[in-house]
Amino acid sequence: LAKTTQPISMDSYEGQEVNITCSHNNIATNDYITWYQQFPSQGPRFIIQGYKTKVTNEVASLFIPADRKSSTLSLPRVSLSDTAVYYCLVGDPAGNNRKLIWGLGTSLAVNP
Amino acid sequence: GAVVSQHPSRVICKSGTSVKIECRSLDFQATTMFWYRQFPKQSLMLMATSNEGSKATYEQGVEKDKFLINHASLTLSTLTVTSAHPEDSSFYICSGLGETQYFGPGTRLLVL
Numbered sequence: 001l002a003k004t005t006q007p008i009s010m011d012s013y014e015g016q017e018v019n020i021t022c023s024h025n026n027i028a029t030n031d032y033i034t035w036y037q038q039f040p041s042q043g044p045r046f047i048i049q050g051y052k053t054k055v056t057n058e059v060a061s062l063f064i065p066a067d068r069k070s071s072t073l074s075l076p077r078v079s080l081s082d083t084a085v086y087y088c089l090v091g092d093p094a095g096n097n098r099k100l101i102w103g104l105g106t107s108l109a110v111n112p
Numbered sequence: 113g114a115v116v117s118q119h120p121s122r123v124i125c126k127s128g129t130s131v132k133i134e135c136r137s138l139d140f141q142a143t144t145m146f147w148y149r150q151f152p153k154q155s156l157m158l159m160a161t162s163n164e165g166s167k168a169t170y171e172q173g174v175e176k177d178k179f180l181i182n183h184a185s186l187t188l189s190t191l192t193v194t195s196a197h198p199e200d201s202s203f204y205i206c207s208g209l210g211e212t213q214y215f216g217p218g219t220r221l222l223v224l
Contacts, residue, residue: 034212043205043215044156046114087155099146100213102156 004088009107018075020106022088025069030092033064033071038085038105047086048073083110115139116208118216125196126224132192133219135206141186142208147179150203150218162189196223 005023012018024033032051036044048055050062050071061074075082087105115138125131135145143164148156160170160181168181180192193200201223207213 032212036215041203041218041220043116043118043207043218046212046214049212099158099161102148102158104155 003101004090004103006086006088006103006106008104009109011109011111012078013111014079015077018078018082018108018110020073020075020086020088020108021070022073023070024088024090027068027090028092031090032092033062033068034089034091034100035060035062035073036087036089037082038087044087078108078110080110080112083108114208114210114214116142116206116214116216118204118206118219120219121217122220122222124222124224127197128195130192130194131196131221132190133204133206133221135189135191135208135216137187137208137210137214140208140210140214142189142210143186144209145183145189146207146209146213147181147189147191148205148207150205156205159191193221196221198223 032049034049035047037047038044048060048062050064052064055062063072085105085107089100091100117136119134123131145162147159149159150156158171159174160168162168162181162183164183164186170176178194183189203218203220205218207215
Protein backbone atom coordinates (compact mmCIF):
# COMPACT_ATOMS: atom_id res chain seq x y z
CA LEU A 1 0.00 0.00 0.00
CA ALA A 2 1.36 3.33 -1.02
CA LYS A 3 2.33 5.68 1.77
CA THR A 4 1.89 9.40 1.43
CA THR A 5 3.79 12.32 2.89
CA GLN A 6 2.36 15.81 3.22
CA PRO A 7 3.10 18.86 5.37
CA ILE A 8 1.70 18.70 8.87
CA SER A 9 0.32 22.22 8.76
CA MET A 10 -0.07 25.29 6.56
CA ASP A 11 -1.22 28.83 7.13
CA SER A 12 -2.94 31.08 4.64
CA TYR A 13 -5.16 34.14 4.39
CA GLU A 14 -8.59 34.64 2.98
CA GLY A 15 -8.65 35.08 -0.77
CA GLN A 16 -5.29 33.41 -1.38
CA GLU A 17 -4.66 30.32 -3.44
CA VAL A 18 -3.42 27.39 -1.38
CA ASN A 19 -1.37 24.55 -2.80
CA ILE A 20 -0.81 21.41 -0.75
CA THR A 21 1.70 18.95 -2.12
CA CYS A 22 1.72 15.25 -1.34
CA SER A 23 4.49 12.74 -2.05
CA HIS A 24 3.67 9.14 -2.94
CA ASN A 25 6.87 7.65 -4.32
CA ASN A 26 5.67 4.04 -4.44
CA ILE A 27 2.31 4.63 -6.06
CA ALA A 28 1.12 1.57 -7.99
CA THR A 29 0.01 1.54 -11.61
CA ASN A 30 -3.65 1.09 -10.73
CA ASP A 31 -3.70 3.60 -7.90
CA TYR A 32 -5.71 6.79 -8.01
CA ILE A 33 -4.97 9.87 -5.94
CA THR A 34 -7.79 11.13 -3.78
CA TRP A 35 -8.04 14.16 -1.52
CA TYR A 36 -10.42 14.52 1.39
CA GLN A 37 -11.30 17.40 3.70
CA GLN A 38 -12.23 16.84 7.32
CA PHE A 39 -13.70 19.23 9.84
CA PRO A 40 -13.59 18.41 13.57
CA SER A 41 -16.08 15.72 14.61
CA GLN A 42 -17.21 15.12 11.03
CA GLY A 43 -16.53 12.42 8.50
CA PRO A 44 -14.10 13.18 5.68
CA ARG A 45 -15.58 14.86 2.64
CA PHE A 46 -14.43 13.92 -0.85
CA ILE A 47 -12.77 16.81 -2.66
CA ILE A 48 -11.20 15.49 -5.83
CA GLN A 49 -9.70 12.40 -7.41
CA GLY A 50 -7.32 11.93 -10.32
CA TYR A 51 -5.01 9.51 -12.05
CA LYS A 52 -2.70 11.71 -14.09
CA THR A 53 -2.27 15.24 -15.47
CA LYS A 54 -4.80 17.76 -14.20
CA VAL A 55 -8.28 17.42 -12.83
CA THR A 56 -10.53 20.33 -11.96
CA ASN A 57 -13.92 20.53 -10.34
CA GLU A 58 -15.99 23.26 -8.77
CA VAL A 59 -13.97 23.39 -5.57
CA ALA A 60 -10.37 22.44 -6.40
CA SER A 61 -7.78 21.40 -8.92
CA LEU A 62 -5.43 18.46 -8.73
CA PHE A 63 -2.10 18.51 -10.52
CA ILE A 64 -0.30 15.22 -11.09
CA PRO A 65 3.10 15.13 -12.86
CA ALA A 66 3.92 12.48 -15.40
CA ASP A 67 5.81 10.27 -12.93
CA ARG A 68 2.84 10.38 -10.53
CA LYS A 69 5.17 10.36 -7.53
CA SER A 70 3.56 13.47 -6.16
CA SER A 71 0.40 15.51 -6.50
CA THR A 72 -0.71 19.01 -5.61
CA LEU A 73 -4.13 20.03 -4.41
CA SER A 74 -4.92 23.61 -5.33
CA LEU A 75 -7.65 25.52 -3.51
CA PRO A 76 -8.44 28.82 -5.23
CA ARG A 77 -9.31 31.84 -3.11
CA VAL A 78 -9.69 30.14 0.26
CA SER A 79 -12.10 31.39 2.88
CA LEU A 80 -12.23 30.95 6.65
CA SER A 81 -14.52 27.96 6.18
CA ASP A 82 -11.74 26.11 4.37
CA THR A 83 -9.89 25.73 7.67
CA ALA A 84 -9.74 21.97 8.02
CA VAL A 85 -7.49 18.94 7.75
CA TYR A 86 -6.75 17.78 4.21
CA TYR A 87 -5.78 14.18 3.51
CA CYS A 88 -4.02 12.81 0.45
CA LEU A 89 -4.53 9.12 -0.21
CA VAL A 90 -3.64 6.67 -2.93
CA GLY A 91 -5.41 3.46 -3.75
CA ASP A 92 -7.29 1.53 -6.36
CA PRO A 93 -11.01 1.98 -5.64
CA ALA A 94 -12.01 -0.94 -7.79
CA GLY A 95 -9.23 -3.38 -7.09
CA ASN A 96 -7.53 -5.17 -4.27
CA ASN A 97 -5.88 -1.99 -3.09
CA ARG A 98 -9.15 -0.41 -2.06
CA LYS A 99 -7.98 0.11 1.48
CA LEU A 100 -6.82 3.64 2.02
CA ILE A 101 -3.97 4.32 4.41
CA TRP A 102 -4.53 7.58 6.24
CA GLY A 103 -1.64 9.75 7.34
CA LEU A 104 -1.95 12.72 9.65
CA GLY A 105 -3.02 15.02 6.85
CA THR A 106 -2.32 18.72 6.49
CA SER A 107 -3.97 21.04 8.94
CA LEU A 108 -4.80 24.21 7.01
CA ALA A 109 -5.51 27.37 8.94
CA VAL A 110 -7.06 30.22 6.97
CA ASN A 111 -6.69 33.55 8.69
CA PRO A 112 -8.73 36.71 8.15
CA GLY B 113 -25.04 12.20 -4.89
CA ALA B 114 -22.99 9.62 -2.96
CA VAL B 115 -24.45 10.29 0.46
CA VAL B 116 -23.75 8.08 3.44
CA SER B 117 -25.61 8.42 6.71
CA GLN B 118 -24.81 7.13 10.17
CA HIS B 119 -27.04 6.62 13.17
CA PRO B 120 -26.79 7.57 15.91
CA SER B 121 -24.58 10.63 15.65
CA ARG B 122 -23.78 10.51 19.35
CA VAL B 123 -24.24 7.82 21.97
CA ILE B 124 -23.40 7.54 25.64
CA CYS B 125 -23.54 4.14 27.26
CA LYS B 126 -22.52 2.39 30.44
CA SER B 127 -19.52 0.14 30.59
CA GLY B 128 -20.43 -3.45 29.75
CA THR B 129 -23.32 -2.65 27.44
CA SER B 130 -23.44 -3.05 23.68
CA VAL B 131 -23.94 -0.32 21.13
CA LYS B 132 -25.02 -0.66 17.51
CA ILE B 133 -24.09 1.89 14.87
CA GLU B 134 -25.82 1.91 11.49
CA CYS B 135 -24.26 3.01 8.23
CA ARG B 136 -26.43 3.53 5.17
CA SER B 137 -25.63 4.49 1.61
CA LEU B 138 -28.59 6.63 0.62
CA ASP B 139 -28.24 7.07 -3.13
CA PHE B 140 -25.92 4.32 -4.25
CA GLN B 141 -25.36 0.66 -3.60
CA ALA B 142 -22.27 -0.14 -1.61
CA THR B 143 -21.14 -3.71 -1.99
CA THR B 144 -18.22 -2.78 0.21
CA MET B 145 -18.23 -0.58 3.27
CA PHE B 146 -15.39 0.32 5.58
CA TRP B 147 -15.38 1.05 9.29
CA TYR B 148 -12.86 3.42 10.82
CA ARG B 149 -12.06 4.70 14.27
CA GLN B 150 -10.52 8.08 14.98
CA PHE B 151 -9.13 9.27 18.28
CA PRO B 152 -8.71 13.01 19.01
CA LYS B 153 -5.99 14.70 16.99
CA GLN B 154 -5.23 11.46 15.20
CA SER B 155 -5.86 10.10 11.75
CA LEU B 156 -8.46 7.58 10.70
CA MET B 157 -7.64 3.97 11.51
CA LEU B 158 -9.26 1.30 9.40
CA MET B 159 -10.94 -1.31 11.58
CA ALA B 160 -12.56 -3.60 9.05
CA THR B 161 -13.81 -4.04 5.51
CA SER B 162 -17.41 -5.13 5.20
CA ASN B 163 -18.66 -6.92 2.10
CA GLU B 164 -22.35 -7.49 1.48
CA GLY B 165 -23.36 -11.06 2.14
CA SER B 166 -20.03 -12.21 3.50
CA LYS B 167 -17.92 -11.97 6.61
CA ALA B 168 -16.04 -8.81 7.34
CA THR B 169 -12.27 -8.64 7.08
CA TYR B 170 -10.70 -7.18 10.18
CA GLU B 171 -7.43 -5.30 10.42
CA GLN B 172 -4.67 -6.60 12.62
CA GLY B 173 -5.31 -5.88 16.26
CA VAL B 174 -9.07 -5.39 15.89
CA GLU B 175 -11.08 -7.98 17.81
CA LYS B 176 -13.78 -9.41 15.60
CA ASP B 177 -15.77 -10.71 18.55
CA LYS B 178 -15.83 -7.28 20.13
CA PHE B 179 -16.63 -5.29 17.02
CA LEU B 180 -19.37 -7.21 15.23
CA ILE B 181 -20.04 -6.16 11.67
CA ASN B 182 -23.07 -7.13 9.63
CA HIS B 183 -23.58 -6.10 6.01
CA ALA B 184 -26.93 -7.62 5.20
CA SER B 185 -27.88 -5.44 2.25
CA LEU B 186 -26.27 -3.27 -0.40
CA THR B 187 -27.17 -0.13 1.51
CA LEU B 188 -26.74 -1.04 5.16
CA SER B 189 -23.85 -2.10 7.34
CA THR B 190 -23.90 -2.19 11.12
CA LEU B 191 -21.12 -2.12 13.68
CA THR B 192 -21.89 -3.41 17.16
CA VAL B 193 -19.47 -2.62 19.94
CA THR B 194 -20.02 -5.42 22.43
CA SER B 195 -19.31 -5.11 26.15
CA ALA B 196 -18.11 -1.57 25.66
CA HIS B 197 -15.42 -0.16 27.91
CA PRO B 198 -14.21 3.41 28.39
CA GLU B 199 -11.23 2.78 26.11
CA ASP B 200 -13.71 2.13 23.27
CA SER B 201 -14.79 5.74 23.46
CA SER B 202 -13.95 7.20 20.09
CA PHE B 203 -15.29 8.62 16.85
CA TYR B 204 -16.48 5.84 14.55
CA ILE B 205 -16.80 6.57 10.84
CA CYS B 206 -18.06 4.39 8.03
CA SER B 207 -17.64 4.75 4.30
CA GLY B 208 -19.32 3.22 1.30
CA LEU B 209 -17.35 2.30 -1.78
CA GLY B 210 -18.71 3.79 -4.95
CA GLU B 211 -16.46 5.44 -7.50
CA THR B 212 -14.36 6.22 -4.46
CA GLN B 213 -14.99 6.06 -0.73
CA TYR B 214 -17.80 8.26 0.51
CA PHE B 215 -17.93 8.82 4.24
CA GLY B 216 -20.67 9.09 6.77
CA PRO B 217 -20.80 11.93 9.29
CA GLY B 218 -19.43 9.76 12.10
CA THR B 219 -20.70 8.53 15.45
CA ARG B 220 -19.28 9.81 18.70
CA LEU B 221 -19.27 7.03 21.30
CA LEU B 222 -18.70 7.77 24.96
CA VAL B 223 -18.53 4.83 27.35
CA LEU B 224 -18.87 5.73 31.00
